[in-house]
Amino acid sequence: MLAPTRAASFAAGARDTLPMIIGAAPFGLIFGALVATTPLATWHGQLMSLTVFAGSSQFIAAGLFATGVGYLVLWATTLIVNLRHMLYAANLLPHVGHLNVRWRALLGFLLTDETFAVTSSHFHRHPGDPMGHWYFLGSGLSMYMNWQVWTLAGLLFGAAFPRLQTLGLDFAMVATFIAIIVPQMARLPWAVATIVAGTAAYLCRGLPYKLGLLVAVALGIAAGMASLHAKRRGDAK
16 A cells, blocks of 8 residues: 555545535634624734634634723633643644644644544544644645635625624534534543533533633633543553
8 A cells, every 4th residue: 555645645634624614614704794893904804814713712802802802801811712722732742743843833823623623533543644744734724724715705795794693604613513522522531621611611601701611611621631641641650
């Protein structure tokens, strides 16, 4: 059997991410439409997608900016929401830790929930894949380009169709996240993080300013990281 080439691995990563791309498309469209209803300029929304590339954080940042909160609150809130990427990075590090800093920085920037789900599944099936980073790049870059296209579409059509956000398109992203989470729960750290975060979100749902979501994220990440470290200590013995 021939070893996979860079191009083949890149294409495989993009191909396997296609279902996630379809699910994320309405989310990008809604984000663009949301920006169109805030004091942010159109180019601000596109710049955010180009440089931040984190859907949940972008939604929160746009919403908070519209309310006039201080930058410290905005930064702290988006940081907490994105802390889950530490858990993703810890899982993928054994497979990409040998790469140079430029490769790791690029892959780290492209790391999203969808790309993590696809890439971690690939590394689980092919732990010694020498072209795994090209597969990672194909997945991440395809998601990145998809996000730019649909953000732009939302920005352009959001003003013309102000009720775009009420059409229920966000359900596609909910379904995508369910598809991401359920397979990962076969591994103990992810199951622990999911259960703790879900329970905390339910118990704290009455907190103002949706702070219950932030509490759930923080507790879920902490529980997942603790479970991951405990598992590694156990495996090392």
